[in-house]
Amino acid sequence: xxxxxxxxxxxxxxGSFPDExxxxxxxxxxxxxxxxxxxxxxxTSIDEAYVGSLGVGGRQLGLSGPxxxxxxxxxxxxxxxxxxxxxASGSAFRQGxxxxxxxxxxLALAGGVEVMTDTSGERTREWLGVSGETEWExxxxxxxxxxxxxxxxxxMAEHGTTREHLSSVAVKNHANGAxxxxxxxxxxxxxxxxxxxxxxxxPLNLFxxxxxxxxxxxxxxxxxxxxxxxxDDPIRVTGSGQASSRVGLFQRPSLTSIxxxxxxxxxxxxxxxxxxxxxxxxxxxDCFSIAELVACEDLGFCDAGxxxxxxxxxxxxxxxxxxxNLSGGLKxxxxxxxxxxxGQIAEVYKQLRGEAGERQVDGxxxxxxxxxxxxxxxxxxxxxxxxxx
Amino acid sequence: xxxxxxxxxxxxxxxxRYRFVLGECTECGGYTFPPExxxxxxxxxxxxxxxxxxxxxEVVAQTVIESGAPPEFAALLDAQGAIGVVLVELDEGARVPxxxxxxxxxxxxxxxxxxxxxxxxxxxxxIVRYGAKFRPEP
Numbered sequence: 001x002x003x004x005x006x007x008x009x010x011x012x013x014x015g016s017f018p019d020e021x022x023x024x025x026x027x028x029x030x031x032x033x034x035x036x037x038x039x040x041x042x043x044t045s046i047d048e049a050y051v052g053s054l055g056v057g058g059r060q061l062g063l064s065g066p067x068x069x070x071x072x073x074x075x076x077x078x079x080x081x082x083x084x085x086x087x088a089s090g091s092a093f094r095q096g097x098x099x100x101x102x103x104x105x106x107l108a109l110a111g112g113v114e115v116m117t118d119t120s121g122e123r124t125r126e127w128l129g130v131s132g133e134t135e136w137e138x139x140x141x142x143x144x145x146x147x148x149x150x151x152x153x154x155x156m157a158e159h160g161t162t163r164e165h166l167s168s169v170a171v172k173n174h175a176n177g178a179x180x181x182x183x184x185x186x187x188x189x190x191x192x193x194x195x196x197x198x199x200x201x202x203p204l205n206l207f208x209x210x211x212x213x214x215x216x217x218x219x220x221x222x223x224x225x226x227x228x229x230x231x232d233d234p235i236r237v238t239g240s241g242q243a244s245s246r247v248g249l250f251q252r253p254s255l256t257s258i259x260x261x262x263x264x265x266x267x268x269x270x271x272x273x274x275x276x277x278x279x280x281x282x283x284x285x286d287c288f289s290i291a292e293l294v295a296c297e298d299l300g301f302c303d304a305g306x307x308x309x310x311x312x313x314x315x316x317x318x319x320x321x322x323x324x325n326l327s328g329g330l331k332x333x334x335x336x337x338x339x340x341x342x343g344q345i346a347e348v349y350k351q352l353r354g355e356a357g358e359r360q361v362d363g364x365x366x367x368x369x370x371x372x373x374x375x376x377x378x379x380x381x382x383x384x385x386x387x388x389x
Numbered sequence: 390x391x392x393x394x395x396x397x398x399x400x401x402x403x404x405x406r407y408r409f410v411l412g413e414c415t416e417c418g419g420y421t422f423p424p425e426x427x428x429x430x431x432x433x434x435x436x437x438x439x440x441x442x443x444x445x446x447e448v449v450a451q452t453v454i455e456s457g458a459p460p461e462f463a464a465l466l467d468a469q470g471a472i473g474v475v476l477v478e479l480d481e482g483a484r485v486p487x488x489x490x491x492x493x494x495x496x497x498x499x500x501x502x503x504x505x506x507x508x509x510x511x512x513x514x515x516i517v518r519y520g521a522k523f524r525p526e527p
Contacts, residue, residue, distance in 0.1 A: 122460050129459045135394060135402070136423065139510060139520070140486035141454065141462050142474040149452035150476055157499050202453040202495075250422070250476050250486045251429045255450055 003389050004100045004237040005227035007107075007220050008037035009342065009349035014215035014334030015184040016117040022059060022216075026051075026068040026113045029216035029339070033111075036349065037220060039230035043072070046220075047105035049079040050095040052088025052112030053338035056127045056212075057119045068113055068216075085131035086287060088112055089217060090242075090341030090371025090380030096221040097240045097382075106226045111218035112343075114336035124212065131374040133248030142201075145209055145288065147249050147375045149201035152290040154255035156203065158305065161293065163203070165308030167194035169289040170207040170331055172317060177328020179359040184213045184334025208289040213334030217343035224389070235352050238366075239274070239383035241267030247377040256305070258376035261298035265381045268368070269300075272383040276300030279383070280364045281322060281351060283344035285372040286329040295370055296324065299381070318361050326351060326359050341371035341380060348384050399518055406520040407507050409444060411483045412437025420483035429483075444505035445526065446479040453494045461511045471495070477503055477523055491524040502526040 010032035012025045020028075034041050051065035060067050065081030084091040089112030096110035116124065129138050132147055142150075155161045171191050177183040194207040227234050243263035246252050252259065269275055276299055284299065286292035293307035301322060302310035310316070316324035327333045327347035330340060348367035350356040371380045404410040405423045412424025415438055419430025424437045453473050458466040466472055473494020478484050489497055490508050497503070503523040510520040 122463070125457055125459045125463070128457070135398070137486050138459065139394065140474050141458070141465070141472045141488040142452070142486065143454055143457045143459065145457060146452045146454050146474050150450035150474075153450045153452060153499060199453070199455045200457060201455070204452075246429065248486070250484045253429075255476070 002101050002103060003224045004097050005222050005224065006235040006237055006345065006349055006384060007222045007227050007230045008033045008041070009219040009346040010036045011182055011217035011339065011343045011346045012215050013182045014213045014336055014343070017214045018118055020214065022113050022115045023068050023071040025115065025214060025216040026111065027072050029111060029218045030072045033218035033220055037230055038233060041107070041220065041230065043074060046074060046077055046107050046109050048096065048099045049074060049077055049109040050082050050092035051079060052082045052084070052092040052341060053114060054083060054085060054088060054131070056114055056116045056337060057123060059115065084378040085373035086285070086335070086337050086340055087371045087373030087378045087380050088338040088341065090369065091378060093219055093342055093345060093382065094240050094242050094380050096219070097237055100221050100223050106223045108221045109218060110221060110342055111216065112338035112341060113216040114338040115214045116212040116336060117214050128212070137248045137250060145201040145204050148288040148290055149204045150249060151255055151294065152203050155290060155293065158256055159308070161308040163195055164191065165293065165312060166208055166289040167191055168311050169286060169292045170194040172311070173286060173325050173329040173331040176318065176326050176359060177332025180328045180333055183328045183332050184211050185332045204288055204290070210287050210330035210335040213336040215334060215336035215339045215343065217339045217346050219342045219345045233353060234388055235349060236385050236387065236389060237382060238385045239268035239270070239272030241265060241271070241381045242379065243267070244378045245376050247374055249375050256294065258294055258298055258372065258379065260376050260379035261295060261370065261372065261381070264379045265299050268381040268383050272385070274366065274383065278366060279322060279368045280366045281326060281361065282324050282368040282370060283327060283329070283347050284324055284370040286325060286331050287335060287372070291372065292324065292329065299368070299370060318359070323361055326356070326361060341369070344369040344371060345382065352384060352386055394513070396516060404439070409442050409479060409485055409505060409521055411440045411442055411479070411481060413440045420481055422483040422485045440481060442479050442481045444521070446477040446503060448475045448497060448499050448501045448503055449478045449484065450476040451497055451499055461513065473497060475503065475523060487521060487523045489524065490522040497525060
């Protein structure tokens with residue numbers, strides 16, 4: 001199997017940008033990604049492109065991949081749009097890994113884009129539910145927050161998880177995101193404010209929920225030979241895992257765990273030859289506060305049922321044993337659905353290269369990204385490490 | 390745009406819409422809802438035999454939606470102020486999602502007993518869709 005290197009990665013700013021289009025946001029992320037490479041990349045040398053997007057709003061549902069790559073001068077380059085709900089660009093990245101490993105590409109682009117804030121409230125609510133199980137779950141009247149609320153309700157009952165545990169995730173991620181100039185919600189919050197916010201889907205309140213955002217992100221993957229031409233400071237993709245599971249939460253055996261996370265993580269850890277104890281930091285999929293707790297458990301950072309106390313202990317803070325969501329996570333950085341997965345990878349790239357500015361944590365050598373689609377219908381996990389193999 | 394359930398796709402599942410008809414797996418004995426596709430317990434395919442459940446069970450997860458309802462339920466949320474949604478472990482074994490009715494949804498909690506009852510679900514393109522909801526067992 002050929003080695004794969006991450007030679008560049010960046011995101012556009014995430015937020016609400018009525019003056020931007022899905023194409024201009026993608027172009028912003030793409031140009032930043034090219035700039036993030038140590039050497040000069042000839043854009044026409046990109047062999048394969050994979051672009052994640054759910055297509056919120058329906059602006060360009062068909063051919064949304066080529067529609068953005070043509071916009072940045074890649075006319076003619078093979079491009080495929082990847083749809084895996086919120087795991088779209090984590091899944092696009094995996095396709096890039098597979099293409100480089102297979103020898104089909106020496107330089108591959110994986111990215112994502114979404115525009116979510118320019119539609120009416122009604123249309124936004126219509127689209128937010130499309131990644132749940134549509135025929136039965138949605139028709140029971142639940143929402144996306146409602147499905148995660150069921151997980152939170154069960155987690156609280158089975159494991160004693162508390163309101164404070166949930167809100168601690170929001171407090172931490174907002175503190176991190178306040179140091180991220182590309183984050184959507186660059187403000188801190190107090191535990192009291194997070195605990196007392198308006199209910200969205202009980203027990204989840206506004207501060208348990210990530211925002212809907214506009215944004216794009218792009219990662220560039222290379223074979224060893226190509227990476228050697230581009231950098232002396234390589235980041236290697238040491239593990240790639242992806243798994244799927246039943247789209248409806250009601251059809252899964254556990255309400256307090258996402259099995260596809262465990263399955264994808266097992267693959268990624270196995271390939272990387274490491275375990276969760278070897279991961280220095282992680283960007284995990286915190287679309288809701290409960291999702292970060294469940295992720296910490298399913299990724300093996302702590303035992304099942306103990307994530308509330310684990311987060312409260314400070315272990316996942318920037319100065320803790322394993323920082324989680326230094327970027328601010330989906331909660332603060334924002335969640336432009338198709339762009340989130342490679343956006344996480346852009347943060348890992350920055351942290352491992354010491355280019356994360358005010359939020360830089362020193363001494364990080366191995367990072368993990370965890371990207372979930374829907375309530376766990378698809379999950380992509382990747383492990384990254386400094387240096388050549 | 391967004392989610393859309395055609396009238397034929399609703400009608401072909403009416404037994405499960407009205408009465409939560411389940412599938413019992415002839416391989417492992419597990420129950421799957423709705424009774425189609427692979428068994429959720431053992432992944433066997435083509436092994437689900439329809440079973441008529443009693444329509445009673447226990448709440449295993451509960452939420453009360455107070456904002457953000459999709460358009461098909463926006464009027465209901467406006468009228469009621471809240472929509473209770475539960476996952477129910479039916480007495481036969483399968484887990485199903487359902488909306489609460491005939492009660493204050495904030496009074497229903499995990500562990501409570503509920504029974505199904507046919508109610509209006511929503512209206513799409515001028516056609517009213519009926520199906521099962523849950524209410525507390527008397």
